[in-house]
Amino acid sequence: MMSKGRRHENGSGLIVVILIVAFLAGIGLSLLTLTSMSPKVSGSLRYHEEAFNAAEAGFDAARLLIQDRMSSGQWTSFDGHYLTQPTGIDLPLVLDSPNSSYFRRKTDQELLQAFDPNGDGTPDVANLLFFNQTLATSADFQHTYTVFLINDEAGGGTADARDALLVTIGVVRAGNRILDTARLEILLGY
DSSP: OOHHHHHHHHHHHHHHHHHHHHHHHHHHHHHHHHHHHHHHHHHHHHHHHHHHHHHHHHHHHHHHHHHHHHHHHOSSSSOOOOOOOTTHHHHHHOOOOOOOTTTGGGGGHHHHHSSSOOOOOSSSOOOOEEEEEEEEOOOSSSHHHHHHHOOOOTSSOOOOEEEEEEEEEEEEEEETEEEEEEEEEEEEEE
């Protein structure tokens, strides 16, 4: 017959083995989760880089368009070419209170929706330089950019029609679903 102390020792060994197996299983699950997330993270980074490239392409196209219009005499300043709709998009404050319609308070998707609220592909606001201009299309993805000018003095300060804030939004889509966006804001002077 075994003594009580001996039975207690046999049970403690089993508990140690169970703890070690549980620890190793936890490490295994952690590694499995990490490796399964890696493709998603790298895909997100790739989409963001592609959206940024689309935004840069929008900047390049807008720079050439503005340069052409200025040199041909079609434009003599930025006055009259700023985006002012939807109402308040260019005003950071309304009666000294934060303006929820200000473009910097909107996400890229909210801005695109505000420009084309009915979703027909035609903007319902004036003075967009480009709207959902296709940069590249493949079987799986579409890259577009939207570009507009904002009066950088609209919120206050001395009016100067010789400068403007150029805003460009690059988008990567899969069908109708937006995968990622990137926004650039560049101060232009003439």
